[in-house]
Amino acid sequence: MTQDPVPPEETDDGPLALDIDAMPGGAKAAIEAILMVTDEPVTPVALATALEVTLEQVLGHLATLEQEYADRGFALREVAGGWRIYSRPEYAAAVERFILEGATAKLTQASLETLAVVAYRQPISRGRIGAVRGVNVDGVVRTLLARGLIEEVGSEPESGALLYGTTGYFLERLGLRDLAELPALAPYLPEVDVLDELAEQGRA
Structure with a gap:
């Protein structure tokens, strides 16, 4: 049975205010934004804690995003206990050519x-x-x-x-x-x- 993460600790100025519902796209879009900038897999618990939502909500949004990326050039994958966005293997040749050309330019x-x-x-x-x-x-x-x-x-x-x-x-x-x-x-x-x-x- 999954448990909700512990709420963030209060600072000297009080708890960090985060109105996730006021953000365009809500928690799902916020999760997507985080995954776009991280360079290592992020655990669902870390996402839930950062966004102050339940673990069940995070897991549901991750599953939805995984399906939405089905026809994209990138995919959302669960690795090493966390989630991260990767380019799809089908486009490895294109990505490799781009990187190599950039390295020699x-x-x-x-x-x-x-x-x-x-x-x-x-x-x-x-x-x-x-x-x-x-x-x-x-x-x-x-x-x-x-x-x-x-x-x-x-x-x-x-x-x-x-x-x-x-x-x-x-x-x-x-x-x-x-x-x-x-x-x-x-x-x-x-x-x-x-x-x-x-x-x-x-x-x-």
Whole structure:
């Protein structure tokens, strides 16, 4: 017999308000939204707890979504005790070709400039990268992460902002043994305190 999950604990400001019925599509659409962004299987109990609905409701919505995806290019599957959205095996060739072409495509000028900033000023946050380039770099950073050229290397103690650095693959692609072999470009980039000032101005 299934049991309802324990309601979320209260915080100092009281329980987190969540009016699931006021959301377009209700709990089913909310479950779908969560499954679209997770990178690992999510258990029904975790979904029920997050959305403050019963476990039976979650299981019913999962079954409905599984049926609705029957003629889509993706499927909802139960694996390792949880649920996750996967591309269908029938489209593996198309997905593989897309991924491989993306991996071999040339980097854009924006990506190259962002990669240079990371290489010479690492570890560095997105805010500081954006301060150097004068534009929002979220999309470019995601591209470089996906290409394996940069990676998360920690976080700033004060702000908690993620810090990024280059990878071993980056060195391999440039034919370098280590970062010390990079050309002497760093003196032409702003120092960290200047980057912080620029980043603060961008948030003002």
